[in-house]
Amino acid sequence: MPHNETIALSGTITHVFAHRFTLEAEGATHLADLGPKGAEAFSLSPGLPVSLEGERRPSEIKVTRIETAGRAPVTIEHKKPNHAPGHKPANGPADVNVVLAAARKSGWETHGDPRQKPKHFEVLALRDQSGWTELHIDFAGTIYKQKPADAEKWSLAA
Structure with missing residues (x-):
């Protein structure tokens, strides 16, 4: 996953779509996302x-992080997506033998x-089959x- 740059902007909210909104700043329109929990903590208008x-x-x-005059700043933590719904990646060492044993067992x-x-x-x-x-x-x-395995990725003969 690419690393994305951190940006700071000041401007005016123009449109609100649940927890997303457009911000007019520096002569451009930017789409911003607070996330559902962020929108609960900081009301948009x-x-x-x-x-x-x-x-x-x-x-x-x-x-x-978002703030406006007369309100305390709000810090928002966005959770990173998992690979699949309900999937919790294991913390710990990567052991290829554990992985191969799991495949064989299945x-x-x-x-x-x-x-x-x-x-x-x-x-x-x-x-x-x-x-x-x-x-x-x-x-x-x-x-x-x-x-299904990608033939080019895995160098599979057709």
């Missing part, structure tokens, strides 16, 4: 002058070397994603 700090993303600014025959990512391994595998499958297995040995 068109015409309100604000100063904010946040992380510029390709589509919006994820606001981490009936998968692994091929090649697993590819380590920051919070999981990607494993090329076959089971029954399913065809080549890419498994995503966290460090605790939980298979949380299965998808």
Whole structure:
């Protein structure tokens, strides 16, 4: 995931869409997102002058701090998304043997070397007549994603 730059702006809110809003600042319109909890802590309204700090993303600014005259500043923490709903990546050492054992225990025959990512391994595998499958297995040995293997990524012969 690319690192996004931190930005600070001061301007006027022009439109509000639940927890997102547009901000006129520095001669441009910016889309900003407080998140649902941030919108509970800081009420938004068109015409309100604000100063904010946040992380510029390709589509919006994820606001981490917002303030206006007469109100205490509000700091907002945005949780990072998980790989899948309900998935909790394991903290701890990455052990390829745990990952391979989890795949075998679930009936998968692994091929090649697993590819380590920051919070999981990607494993090329076959089971029954399913065809080549890419498994995503966290460090605790939980298979949380299965998808057809990309032939180019895994150098599979057609």
